[in-house]
Amino acid sequence: MNEKPEENKALDLSALDFGPSWARQGESKPRKKYADSGERDGRRSEGNMGKRREGGRPQRGERDDRKPFRGRDGGELRRPQRPQRPQPVEATAAVAADIMPIEEGIDNLSKEIIAAGRTYSVFELARMILASRDRYKVIFRKEETGPELLQSKLDGAVFLTKAECLTYFRTAECLKELYTAEEVEVEAPKGSFQSIAKCGFSGALFGPSNYHAYNQNIIDLHQAEFSNMALDRYKSRVVTESGEEAVNAWLETMKKKTQYRLVSDTEIIFEDEKAMLAHFEAKLFEDTFRATHRADVDSQILGKLLSPGLLTLLKETIADQRRYPGKLAPFLCRQLSGRHLAVFKWQGKLHCGPSRPHAIGVDVQLAERPAIMLAWILGNPGGGIDALWKTVLPEEVTDEVKKAWFHDLHWMINEGFVILVSDGHIFSSDHSSAPAKKAATPKKKKKAAEPVSKKTPEKDGKSE
Numbered sequence: 001m002n003e004k005p006e007e008n009k010a011l012d013l014s015a016l017d018f019g020p021s022w023a024r025q026g027e028s029k030p031r032k033k034y035a036d037s038g039e040r041d042g043r044r045s046e047g048n049m050g051k052r053r054e055g056g057r058p059q060r061g062e063r064d065d066r067k068p069f070r071g072r073d074g075g076e077l078r079r080p081q082r083p084q085r086p087q088p089v090e091a092t093a094a095v096a097a098d099i100m101p102i103e104e105g106i107d108n109l110s111k112e113i114i115a116a117g118r119t120y121s122v123f124e125l126a127r128m129i130l131a132s133r134d135r136y137k138v139i140f141r142k143e144e145t146g147p148e149l150l151q152s153k154l155d156g157a158v159f160l161t162k163a164e165c166l167t168y169f170r171t172a173e174c175l176k177e178l179y180t181a182e183e184v185e186v187e188a189p190k191g192s193f194q195s196i197a198k199c200g201f202s203g204a205l206f207g208p209s210n211y212h213a214y215n216q217n218i219i220d221l222h223q224a225e226f227s228n229m230a231l232d233r234y235k236s237r238v239v240t241e242s243g244e245e246a247v248n249a250w251l252e253t254m255k256k257k258t259q260y261r262l263v264s265d266t267e268i269i270f271e272d273e274k275a276m277l278a279h280f281e282a283k284l285f286e287d288t289f290r291a292t293h294r295a296d297v298d299s300q301i302l303g304k305l306l307s308p309g310l311l312t313l314l315k316e317t318i319a320d321q322r323r324y325p326g327k328l329a330p331f332l333c334r335q336l337s338g339r340h341l342a343v344f345k346w347q348g349k350l351h352c353g354p355s356r357p358h359a360i361g362v363d364v365q366l367a368e369r370p371a372i373m374l375a376w377i378l379g380n381p382g383g384g385i386d387a388l389w390k391t392v393l394p395e396e397v398t399d400e401v402k403k404a405w406f407h408d409l410h411w412m413i414n415e416g417f418v419i420l421v422s423d424g425h426i427f428s429s430d431h432s433s434a435p436a437k438k439a440a441t442p443k444k445k446k447k448a449a450e451p452v453s454k455k456t457p458e459k460d461g462k463s464e
Helices: 046-053 103-116 124-129 161-169 173-177 214-225 231-235 246-251 273-288 310-322 327-339 369-378 385-392 399-415
Strands: 095-101 136-140 149-152 179-185 194-198 205-207 237-240 257-264 289-292 294-298 344-345 350-354 418-420 425-428
Touching: 095 103, 095 310, 095 327, 103 327, 124 310, 124 327, 124 350, 136 310, 149 161, 149 294, 161 273, 173 310, 194 246, 205 246, 214 231, 273 289, 273 294, 294 310, 294 399, 327 344, 327 350, 369 385, 369 399, 369 425, 385 425, 399 418
Parallel strands: none
Antiparallel strands: 095 136, 136 294, 149 289, 179 257, 194 205, 194 237, 344 350, 418 425
């Protein structure tokens, strides 16, 4: 229940003195007493400022001769790089996204409306569907100037370019359906290595700077996980660790290598991931991804299964429709009409129910029970269904008699003679039109008050 404006007052915490003594009500902040060293009125003397600089951070233009902090192994300690938040990606242009309720959910909803005999607002039903993502799906449509959509036949992932598909396929679960990964023992690299470089974000090891695959390792990881960042900027985030311990840890990882075997022909082996991806692009890509102008996806699809621009488009579409489901309502009307439900305007808004409103013909003569209920509804427009039963049902009525009354009311609802709205209020069919708004009466212009003479008679203290 909403509170009245005068009752909705914020709590007054002024009586709780959580602050220091000088901040409490009625007390002023004490002033610091300074010694006679030139500190007056909260200002420090130049001599004290100079003492504070000693041993502190160097001022602009000065040289920093301080020694860096070092660990137990003598290596310089560096503050770990904090990964930056990825920049938001704009929604893909010239691609539309539509929300479509799932068919099974609409079937259940239609059965519920027919069984209850109630009329619902179409926008109310749309918001109920949008309240849970398992009740609808999202359809991406290519517009006239838009890019073609590439959808995976294995898991439904949707991307815009071939490069995005290959990047996703590297870590996708569907890769196991085409290739099997095997770890094999290999000989570790030999050479004189003094330091190891690694990713400042993920911690992945690139190896020593004099290792032959060093630069390629950086480029591969950048394209796979950090392609939204410039390559030069990403390289500036590379961290170097010195010492024998760091080198040995890298050498241990290099003693194992992952090779891939083709599932359809186990005799074909690929020495590394790069060779496997080259084979997939040349031989299996067109069998795995299909080019289409329309792609249906589950609304709960994982973000990694969508191109970044499509993911942004999906989120924006769902948020817009939850604010105002203007695009979902027409889809919902067509789906409900196809299931023999009536979609009509009730009091100026779209509603859906068992039947359209139909006026009772002059020559139609109702039986006793329907006539009693209709007379009460006409005399109490918008009354509650509970109040109807409390008034018309006889006292100490049996369950069999109750069923007869309920059956008669349901018959009138299915005929459209009365409308039972979802909130429990019941109307006759002649209330289908929206109540007319009262026309605002034009305000009369006030005449300029004439000066009252002293001789003007007065009545009840007011001039006539």
